Amino acid sequence: xxxxxxxxxxxxxxxxxxxxxxxxxxxxxxxxxxxxxxxxxxxxxxxxxxxxxxxxxxxxxxxxxxxxxxxxxxxxxxxxxxxxxxxxxxxxxxxxxxxxxxxxxxxxxxxxxxxxxxxxxxxxxxxxxxxxxxxxxxxxxxxxxxxxxxxxxxxxxxxxxxxxxxxxxxxxxxxxxxxxxxxxxxxxxxxxxxxxxxxxxxxxxxxxxxxxxxxxxxxxxxxxxxxxxxxxxxxxxxxxxxxxxxxxxxxxxxxxxxxxxxxxxxxxxxxxxxxxxxxxxxxxxxxxxxxxxxxxxxxxxxxxxxxxxxxxxxxxxxxxxxxxxxxxxxxxxxxxxxxxx
Numbered sequence: 001x002x003x004x005x006x007x008x009x010x011x012x013x014x015x016x017x018x019x020x021x022x023x024x025x026x027x028x029x030x031x032x033x034x035x036x037x038x039x040x041x042x043x044x045x046x047x048x049x050x051x052x053x054x055x056x057x058x059x060x061x062x063x064x065x066x067x068x069x070x071x072x073x074x075x076x077x078x079x080x081x082x083x084x085x086x087x088x089x090x091x092x093x094x095x096x097x098x099x100x101x102x103x104x105x106x107x108x109x110x111x112x113x114x115x116x117x118x119x120x121x122x123x124x125x126x127x128x129x130x131x132x133x134x135x136x137x138x139x140x141x142x143x144x145x146x147x148x149x150x151x152x153x154x155x156x157x158x159x160x161x162x163x164x165x166x167x168x169x170x171x172x173x174x175x176x177x178x179x180x181x182x183x184x185x186x187x188x189x190x191x192x193x194x195x196x197x198x199x200x201x202x203x204x205x206x207x208x209x210x211x212x213x214x215x216x217x218x219x220x221x222x223x224x225x226x227x228x229x230x231x232x233x234x235x236x237x238x239x240x241x242x243x244x245x246x247x248x249x250x251x252x253x254x255x256x257x258x259x260x261x262x263x264x265x266x267x268x269x270x271x272x273x274x275x276x277x278x279x280x281x282x283x284x285x286x287x288x289x290x291x292x293x294x295x296x297x298x299x300x301x302x303x304x305x306x307x308x309x310x311x312x313x314x315x316x317x318x319x320x321x322x323x324x325x326x327x328x329x330x331x332x333x334x335x336x337x338x339x340x341x
Contacts, residue, residue, distance in 0.1 A: 037244025
């Protein structure tokens with residue numbers, strides 16, 4: 001029964017990915033599966049499932065793909081933007097926390113749950129933080145699922161259709177069959193094993209470690225095997241299934257009025273991030289699409305892939321999203337405790 005459900009789930013995801021691709025919608029191999037899972041749950045009450053080992057492999061493959069976007073100039077290119085980006089990111093975080101604190105004051109929701117549920121951090125990191133602070137982890141999960149839906153529904157479509165900088169470019173310049181020295185595949189296997197060992201200690205390790213390592217190797221011009229494009233499509237499909245499977249319709253219904261409140265908060269933060277993207281563009285001269293996607297409250301992978309489709313600077317988006325992730329991991333847990341004491 002379990003394996004039958006897995007096959008059924010991934011088959012539905014593939015069909016919806018094809019549909020989204022044929023309609024020229026953004027991120028078809030991620031958004032297609034996500035909305036396919038939701039449709040099956042909402043309309044037909046069908047239970048879906050995902051295969052955990054595939055999720056980790058998918059994240060690592062996408063990390064390698066994003067790393068291939070880096071060049072010898074990437075890290076040098078990022079440095080001038082770090083200060084203005086950090087300032088605007090911290091302001092965005094404080095706005096989000098202030099709004100969440102106000103919601104907690106006006107409703108019966110406890111402060112830790114409200115604050116953690118509104119933070120623009122990764123789900124796994126926020127769940128761990130919620131448990132350490134005795135928050136309502138179920139509600140935190142729901143609020144972040146709502147934010148994920150809002151981000152995926154609004155940001156890719158808006159940026160690609162209204163801020164598209166140039167023609168769509170491939171994730172990497174590769175042939176469909178892949179090319180390069182075969183011995184470098186062992187590097188990928190070693191990176192995957194290291195990320196697997198450290199993923200409980202380092203947030204988003206399955207993406208970050210391969211991305212940073214491959215990016216660094218690319219900057220020193222070490223030849224690497226370029227994985228075939230079909231692997232990156234499969235990786236996006238796998239991540240789409242994982243994201244769609246994480247969203248539970250019944251849990252969202254259980255959240256009641258809070259679901260609507262945090263939907264509104266998510267949309268508000270997306271709109272503010274667009275405004276701040278414009279400010280970052282004016283402040284630094286960064287192109288608008290890159291600035292918006294760097295500040296958007298979405299995941300690193302989704303924003304990097306959107307940047308690629310929108311003709312923005314995907315390596316810069318990835319690097320700045322990584323800076324934001326580190327800020328969230330280093331600053332927010334301590335800040336949560338001080339606010340709720």
